Amino acid sequence: MSDNAKFVEDITDKDDDFSKWYNEVIRKAELADYGPVRGTMIIRPYGYALWENIQKLLDTRFKEVDVENAYFPLLIPKSFFEREAEHIEGFAPELAWVTRGGGEELEEPLAIRPTSETIIGHAYSRWIQSYRDLPVLINLWNNVVRWEKRTTLFLRTSEFLWQEGHSAHRSIEDAEERTRMMLETYRALAEEDLAMPVVAGRKSENEKFAGALRTYSIEALMSDGKALQAGTSHNLGENFARSFDIQYSDTDGQRKYCATVSWGASTRLIGGLIMTHGDNAGLIMPPKVAPIQAVIVPIWRKEEEKSAVAVLVEQLVKRLKANGVRVKADWREETPGWKYNEWEMRGVPVRLEVGPRDVKTNSVMLVRRDNRAKEAVPVEALDNRLPQVFGEVQKGLFERALKFQAGNTHEVSDYDEFKQVMAGQRGFVKVKWAEDTEAELKIKEETKATLRCVPLDQAGFTPGPSLFTGKPATGYALFARAY
């Protein structure tokens, strides 16, 4: 059992040093590793399997609202960026440039896509002719590069994997409807699949996407009290359509500009999942996205016990796989205790222990990762019980995180109080607010808190003065320190 103890000792306490804990868990659970180029990330098989599960769930949600997948090129001519003034201003500092190819200097530098609005705009201007062609609803699963000075695995890396959706519509109203619809797919993914509660809202002018009319986001609260922007949806109005000449002939024969929308979510969601649910024993995976939902740990002393246990384990694997459970039996030459710790570190939601006594009673010992609750389950009851347990874990994780979010959302009406909460870094601060970029920047400078969003849900709002400026508030806004 010395191995066992050592394994646990190795992890930094979450409350002592959250960011050290975060990095250790990622490395020990073999989710990811840094690449040789600064700020780049290798996503290892266990981390990638998690990403594939998230992809499948989000892709299904996209297809339910008629979005189709496609692929657009990685390399974008410099001139494309220059067509939309705010866009180039926003992205210029983060671009990586290809200047040589095929042994020659290129005439025009090519940017590696940081996002694809420009190259999409170019194609849509050729593809879209008539109102009959609208809406165009396309999504890309790809990699993008944004040169970052300070990087953290999954949260901010120079290259990351994501999806970027791009649609074109007949009017800004249609675009707005789609913008909100896609935001809702993110909310549903975060809350229903990742068990990660979020606040959906609108970004301030200062925080909106470079070139957008309006940006919406979902904001989650990590267990260290910092906020994470976990998905964004942008109504681009006619801005990109005018820059790239995306026009259509309407029913009245008039040529009109389209309104466009883009929306994106990335491998950052994995960072959110880790920081929402993880504890001092390691990761905790919500069953819906867990690469391994149940791990079977066989226990034996004598050789004849081993073979009897093996028969039951094999039976269980077959049975669970047939029921669509992602299951793995761990037959490595380590102690059961070592294995318990390793699978807890990797966040597998359910462990099934199978020893000689279980063989006799034809049952298994089921142990939950989230609350360590144990129960003996007869083998024939497992087909019903296991999906129930997965449901309970999924729900339990969400409720625990929601309770944390509620307990760390502070409504304040006074800037001193605001600064006090922020000094402790804890959570969302909810204030009455009227749009004011100057005030926002001043608050950021003084407290490091940024305006996360103006929540769509404004329940309970009553008129009153805005924090900081005292202007008549137009609604609640959420501030927090953020990743």
Add this chain to the structure above:
Amino acid sequence: MSDNAKFVEDITDKDDDFSKWYNEVIRKAELADYGPVRGTMIIRPYGYALWENIQKLLDTRFKEVDVENAYFPLLIPKSFFEREAEHIEGFAPELAWVTRGGGEELEEPLAIRPTSETIIGHAYSRWIQSYRDLPVLINLWNNVVRWEKRTTLFLRTSEFLWQEGHSAHRSIEDAEERTRMMLETYRALAEEDLAMPVVAGRKSENEKFAGALRTYSIEALMSDGKALQAGTSHNLGENFARSFDIQYSDTDGQRKYCATVSWGASTRLIGGLIMTHGDNAGLIMPPKVAPIQAVIVPIWRKEEEKSAVAVLVEQLVKRLKANGVRVKADWREETPGWKYNEWEMRGVPVRLEVGPRDVKTNSVMLVRRDNRAKEAVPVEALDNRLPQVFGEVQKGLFERALKFQAGNTHEVSDYDEFKQVMAGQRGFVKVKWAEDTEAELKIKEETKATLRCVPLDQAGFTPGPSLFTGKPATGYALFARAY
């Protein structure tokens, strides 16, 4: 019907100008489009859905032989390439270089990956310690850039999508077994899923991968008589392990070099599918990978007919979807004839025509794309009949292509005869052969034919002189002009 006639007139005859036909079909079927940077490709939703289906099938085959997916960074330091001498020599002319990022000149240029052996080697040297860690079996689905002078959609583009598998083993023998195992997954995908017959074989020294010990490929014969390399698998021996110091402690305590393997197949498979099955009406999709397997075309004249037809169509869509058929009903405001032509162009394997008479008899008219065979099928028989038809189409396409391949494989023993066949560009030429790079290059210069492979299946081979050199032949080799 003028639209209808126009649609057909627009396609170039395959026999008149094969490459024009190829490009027109891709554009009209909306599979792909060129990107703004020379040689880059936009894969449109219909083409991407086809790629996703191919991915799913190949990914399943990989998982059956224990391969896991992961992600590695896009950008590779220049110094990595320089560690394996043959590798850099082979890839240097095709590399694209990032020299600026985040507003600054980079100290070391970064290549956009043309393939990931080097960056994988760097990681494996850290991850692999003991024989217990072996084999490592990882696959990446990603994009790569190779600067190409002459490009063709799907066949050769500056950026393309592919998978690259990378494994590490205890010995060159283990590596060889895996190399052949992965080649077999490609053969199975090509023949069983894409209905594209291939010859599996070994590449000559001249044609092998830069840095490999041995390269194997599958070679398909396109309907214009040119060969297409459709997947490759490389036994890299200890070459990359020595360059990147990938060592393990063996059971005897000795430090030993791993042997590594890599294997890849790309969106080029889509080009192969088009050129294997397509005809003068457009694409023909094998049902296993078709984005739409059955299209329903409603037919009506009077309004009251339309509503009755609509009821049956809706019923059919629901029924087929429930059976897992990828089905689409086409209610656009065009003539049935126009729709027949468009869906033939797009290669949908089965068309179901539903008109007022079909409503009365509760049946549909089923029309096959591949041979235009028609049959009336009662609605209640469709659940059984449709999968049968898909199976017949899949088999029919394979057999037709296999017959073409057999009819265009010419065994010759004389170089004059060889040149005659090559003058007509038609097919594979099978000759007795002994490895000889100089002879190979001379033949290429004189006939444009390259040594495609030394087939694994050497049935019927008897000793005799090698073509061109007259040296004692070691086996059959296949030559052809190739894409």
